Amino acid sequence: MTTTSDQTSSFETWNSQFLANKIEYGNSIWENIGKHPQDILFLDLGEIYITASSELRMKIKGLFEKRPEQTWQLVLFIRRIAKMINFDTQTKLVKIGLAIADIVMENEDYRDISISVAILKYGSEKVGINVTELIENEISNYSAELSTLLNNLMKWSKNDMKLSLLWFGPPEWR
DSSP, rough: OOOOHHHHHHHHHHHHHHOOOOOOOOSOOTTTTSSSSSHHOOOOOOOOHHHHHHHHHHHHHHHTTOOOOHHHHHHHHHHHHHHHHOOOOOOOHHHHHHHHHHHTTTTSOOOHHHHHHHHHHHHHTTTOOOOHHHHHHGGSSOOHEEEHHHHHTOOHHHHHHHHHHHSSSSSSGG
């Protein structure tokens, strides 16, 4: 069983690696999916957040409060996760995407997060993951703001989804 001090230690190790990383996604967010140094860091962050205590979750969210460039990189990462999902057994990646959305929810425009989570939802459903059921099971783990966003996303029409993919999704999904 992971203790709070183990979680804090994991986060502190992650944070030192994050602060040392100077590589951003750059102009094309659809390149080097899953292998980019930020992908690896953000996957780890999502895993830490999922198991974190309330106190540590607040600390993680606080890290990004005054870092808009890094917060934006997290928003882009949610989109990138959609391309990492190749099998219906990879629900953990969806949960990591939702965890990252929860981290940035208070510091980023909800419309950008909605688009990112919509792309994540599409990529997940494309391989057979029942995202609606997964969200219903996980929604209590996230902030009220993200819960509201997720409930609204479940009501999007197919046309709303198509427009989001057309403008913001990976080229091969357009």
